[in-house]
Amino acid sequence: MIVKLLSGDQPRSAILTAILLVILICLAGAPFIFDGVRPLDTAARICIFILLVASYDLLLGYGGIVSFAHTMFFGLGAYGVALASIHMGRGFDALLVGSISGALAAVVLALLIGLFSLRVRAIFFAMITLAVASAVAVLVSQFSAITGGEDGLTYKIPRVLTSANRMGEFMGTKISGKILNYYLVFTATLILFLLLLRIVNSPFGRVLQAIRENDFRAEAIGYRVVWYRTAATCLSAATAALAGSLFAIWLRYVGPDTTLSFEIMLDILLMVVIGGMGTMYGAVIGATLFILAQTYLQNLMGSASEATSALPLIPDLLDPDRWLMWLGILFILSVYFFPTGIVGRLRESRRA
Amino acid sequence: MSDPILSLNAVYTDIAQYHILQGVDLNVPRGQVTMLLGRNGVGKTTTLKTIMGQWTAKSGEILYDGQDIARMPVSARARAGIGFVPEDMGIFRDLTVEENMVLGCSSGPLDPKRKDWLLSAFPALGTFWHSEAGNLSGGQKQMLSIARAMAEDRRLYLIDEPTKGLAPAIVSTMAEALRELKAQGASILLVEQNFSVARALGDSAAVMDDGKVIWTGAMAELSENKDLQERLMGLSMEAH
Numbered sequence: 347m348i349v350k351l352l353s354g355d356q357p358r359s360a361i362l363t364a365i366l367l368v369i370l371i372c373l374a375g376a377p378f379i380f381d382g383v384r385p386l387d388t389a390a391r392i393c394i395f396i397l398l399v400a401s402y403d404l405l406l407g408y409g410g411i412v413s414f415a416h417t418m419f420f421g422l423g424a425y426g427v428a429l430a431s432i433h434m435g436r437g438f439d440a441l442l443v444g445s446i447s448g449a450l451a452a453v454v455l456a457l458l459i460g461l462f463s464l465r466v467r468a469i470f471f472a473m474i475t476l477a478v479a480s481a482v483a484v485l486v487s488q489f490s491a492i493t494g495g496e497d498g499l500t501y502k503i504p505r506v507l508t509s510a511n512r513m514g515e516f517m518g519t520k521i522s523g524k525i526l527n528y529y530l531v532f533t534a535t536l537i538l539f540l541l542l543l544r545i546v547n548s549p550f551g552r553v554l555q556a557i558r559e560n561d562f563r564a565e566a567i568g569y570r571v572v573w574y575r576t577a578a579t580c581l582s583a584a585t586a587a588l589a590g591s592l593f594a595i596w597l598r599y600v601g602p603d604t605t606l607s608f609e610i611m612l613d614i615l616l617m618v619v620i621g622g623m624g625t626m627y628g629a630v631i632g633a634t635l636f637i638l639a640q641t642y643l644q645n646l647m648g649s650a651s652e653a654t655s656a657l658p659l660i661p662d663l664l665d666p667d668r669w670l671m672w673l674g675i676l677f678i679l680s681v682y683f684f685p686t687g688i689v690g691r692l693r694e695s696r697r698a
Numbered sequence: 699m700s701d702p703i704l705s706l707n708a709v710y711t712d713i714a715q716y717h718i719l720q721g722v723d724l725n726v727p728r729g730q731v732t733m734l735l736g737r738n739g740v741g742k743t744t745t746l747k748t749i750m751g752q753w754t755a756k757s758g759e760i761l762y763d764g765q766d767i768a769r770m771p772v773s774a775r776a777r778a779g780i781g782f783v784p785e786d787m788g789i790f791r792d793l794t795v796e797e798n799m800v801l802g803c804s805s806g807p808l809d810p811k812r813k814d815w816l817l818s819a820f821p822a823l824g825t826f827w828h829s830e831a832g833n834l835s836g837g838q839k840q841m842l843s844i845a846r847a848m849a850e851d852r853r854l855y856l857i858d859e860p861t862k863g864l865a866p867a868i869v870s871t872m873a874e875a876l877r878e879l880k881a882q883g884a885s886i887l888l889v890e891q892n893f894s895v896a897r898a899l900g901d902s903a904a905v906m907d908d909g910k911v912i913w914t915g916a917m918a919e920l921s922e923n924k925d926l927q928e929r930l931m932g933l934s935m936e937a938h
Contacts, residue, residue: 549800552793555790555793556790559790559791559793560790562772563788565772565773566752566773566775566782566784567776567846568773568804
């Protein structure tokens with residue numbers, strides 16, 4: 347049953363299995379295991395970024411396609427939900443229409459970019475995606491009447507998904523609409539992740555891997571490389587847009603900085619590389635580590651700085667204001683020691 | 699010769715500023731093994747790559763079953779029934795032997811009977827069926843490369859130096875598999891430096907020099923005539 351759910355793609359390492367199980371249990375039980383709003387928000391962000399990074403892994407890790415437009419698709423999904431909620435009013439129909447419209451817009455745009463630029467060399471495709479993504483980000487900022495410009499948009503989601511909806515207590519935890527909202531995000535992420543796992547382990551996924559390794563050979567066997575690359579781009583874009591929709595449902599706010607910025611694109615790249623490209627499970631580990639580090643490293647360093655206040659130099663080095671520097675060092679070290687990503691390294695050690 | 703499966707008429711191919719093929723004329727008869735011979739660097743590999751479409755012919759005709767395929771996309775040539783085994787093997791290293799074989803069938807699933815035949819021809823592939831192709835030895839990779847091209851029934855095979863650098867036992871396995879492929883009615887255009895294999899398999903031969911085919915005839919005629927070998931290729935097949 348589990349093997350079938352995972353499409354036969356098991357973690358293939360005891361340590362990796364254990365880590366994935368811990369992450370799954372923590373995410374599944376987050377509202378009951380951790381107290382407060384911040385851990386729940388972190389868990390929701392982890393879920394959304396797992397989906398976003400997994401969709402990028404389909405493109406980069408499996409298809410070998412470098413794109414800088416992934417946050418644009420993420421943003422299309424988020425703005426889809428925001429605009430639908432503003433114009434149709436608070437309701438599940440608005441969420442559904444917004445999510446579907448965002449995903450469709452992402453597919454159409456990905457199809458256009460793919461058909462026009464996937465025939466050319468990889469570097470040109472990367473440049474074109476960068477140009478289109480930058481243009482869309484500028485347009486979103488400029489058309490403030492529709493998109494709210496730099497301020498973004500705030501809107502209402504169904505009341506049943508908000509903190510105002512109080513539903514009593516369960517296992518000592520007050521159940522509110524926010525928790526329902528979290529489980530909407532968690533369940534959608536789980537289903538879409540398993541779907542992506544199915545796609546990469548299907549004959550389509552195998553052809554993508556073949557194209558990544560040697561595109562001429564794949565073409566010479568009889569596969570239309572452009573068609574496969576375009577299909578992968580569209581699938582990846584649609585999933586990224588759905589991740590954006592979930593983000594919009596969770597935050598009840600969208601803005602260029604939270605959905606379209608190039609910083610998020612760099613974060614996605616780092617998460618894929620740290621977790622391990624072409625593994626899908628790498629997205630789970632990469633996104634979890636990255637979001638945890640982004641959220642808690644500053645606090646952790648504050649505590650460490652206080653604990654070492656009697657020592658020379660160390661408290662200064664561990665000053666919470668220096669958290670970005672340490673985050674950078676951690677990433678350099680992880681890429682240095684895990685060139686194939688954490689998942690790749692764990693699978694290699696099992697083979698050895 | 700009547701109705702060849704493949705005909706090249708005055709094919710010219712440039713790679714960057716180099717004029718590699720300078721008017722290749724070649725016929726590949728149906729159901730036969732045609733050896734493409736010649737010294738290193740005379741354009742044999744470029745000829746195969748031009749037929750498959752990796753290099754685009756600057757001018758000339760490539761008639762496959764009477765249809766000019768010179769401007770056809772590579773995948774369309776493959777789907778029309780041309781199988782290509784390049785010198786560098788081109789296996790998918792990160793995929794298993796099984797996945798490589800399944801990928802060899804672009805128009806449907808791997809036929810169980812064909813799989814059985816291929817595994818009997820290349821038993822090593824069965825042993826490493828679930829292993830990553832990148833972990834195979836050089837000979838096994840070459841077997842996989844040829845078996846993958848044969849995974850689907852194709853009418854014409856373009857094979858570039860399949861025995862290069864292989865141990866004698868693997869060479870004879872390879873030669874036997876190609877003989878069986880021919881017995882099934884496939885046509886083969888084979889570039890081969892191993893003259894004993896060329897002699898054993900070849901029905902006809904074409905010798906290239908300086909980007910052109912300079913001699914065509916029966917393989918038996920070439921293998922029996924040392925003077926002709928010396929004149930065409932600058933060496934005797936007996937010496938190899």
